[in-house]
Amino acid sequence: MQSSSNLFPVALISAERRGDLSEDVYRLKPGNSRDWSVEIAVTRLGMADEAVPRGVPVILLHGSFSNRRFWFSPKGLGLGAHLARLGFDVWIAEMRGHGLSQRNEDYRHNCVADYARYDLPAIAAFVREQSGQIPHWVGHSLGGITLAAALGGEYLGEPAVASAAFFGTQVSRTYWPLKIPPVEWGGRFILKRFAQLSGSRLKRGPEDEPIGLAIESMRWYGLFGRFGDKDKDWWAGLADVQVPVLAVSAAGDHQDPVWACRKLFDQIGSEHKQFINLGREQGFSDNFGHVEMLVSKAAQAEVWPLVARWLNDQQTPLLARKADLAAAG
Template structure:
């Protein structure tokens, strides 16, 4: 079978029509990860009657316990479908073991570090190859955190990122008991007994998450923890990032509160960046963690905001000048 890419092996799994939308599903097996069994499913959405998509490419990254259905339902409802109908070239990857992406051999040990260092660069390179231009990236929750890690670690080359948008993403919320070494040690020993955390059982979402993510989070929030891994300090690296940035928080989000989302936003050194808090103060509903993107209210209030951002990330979204900070650039 011929590969759908000249960069690495990519198989076209299906090409279907879903109402007014076209849905092409690719599976990438780049072989760039220490675990050679990793395969990633990426879905491309477009308008069925308009031939090959030619709009601005957008990559949507789902959060924890989730998959591509966060962005569009089987009935064609969701931000991904909305953007496709608005003329954007929409790409929806699914992280290892989620949705159509099979579980890799070392699935239980998967971490944000693996997604950021190995998977996002491959996805970005493939989308740019197919679309002919650098994609915009939008991540929700863990998807946004992973995007921030890839930017802070400089794993995503500048030519692979037209802009970045983080929705409900943060790494600064403090869990004080985890600062106590005996509590952290006992928590780590307890978690190591499990292979995964069940999203359906905990009513967090349709997918399970590998225990490696939880162990990684414990290290981030430990006494001397940092947002990074043994090799790289992602938090420090964010200060050198210089791509247009949008950070969005929900005033009613208790999982990833607005103050913590803003702290991540402020760490990024981009010259052009904007922070939006979805709350009544700015004329929005007091959105929570999920309904900021998946709800009828989001469809009316937030989705048009996203489309405006993607059409021109340099223009202020709320009628105010975009926040500007010094950007030292990549060293």
């Protein structure tokens, strides 16, 4: 099959109509990492009967134990579908071994460092080639962590990022047992016996996660750990990020608490950034949870419009009258 890109081999593996939406799924094989078997599935959503050129591109990154269905359900619901109906050019990436992305040969060792260094730049290059515009990025949980790593590590920059939005994203929560070196070493030794963590068994989601992610995060939270890899300190690099940034936490999120999400936000050096906490004290209908902040009827009514407003205008405060909104610029 002829490649759909001049950058690297890309195959259009399906082109379907989903109600009023069009769903085109591409499989990218960038060949830019040590594992040449890596293939990344990227779904493009648009209006099925739309004849005019597509709008501003937006790339959505799912969290752990998840896939593209977090953003776009089989019934055509979700933030991705909502944005497509508003005229945005929506791209939904699925990380290695998730959803329609095949498991690569070195699957068990997949980690954020590889996602950030190799996969996100390839996705960015392909979307820019196809759309002719610089994309906005929206990441939830692990998707946001990956985006933060790519920005802090300077694997993605202003030529590839128009703005970045982080939902339920943090790397500062303290796990005290991991501060004891023998505990961390023992935990890593045990984890290395497994290839993946089962999302269904852990009741965390429909997908598995490679054990490499768990081992990597244990290094971050260890006694002398840092958010980074052996080559770069991503946390320190966030201070140099200058693209517009939106960070959103949820008052009822016990996995990624507000204070930790706020700490990531404060570390980012951008002059144009906003922080929103989804909770009753801030005027929202409920104390949103980790998933409910983006997937719920309340999110559809209260959060999705904020995302659309952000994508259209990163300079105007989204919630000017909310006490916890931090805006610079």
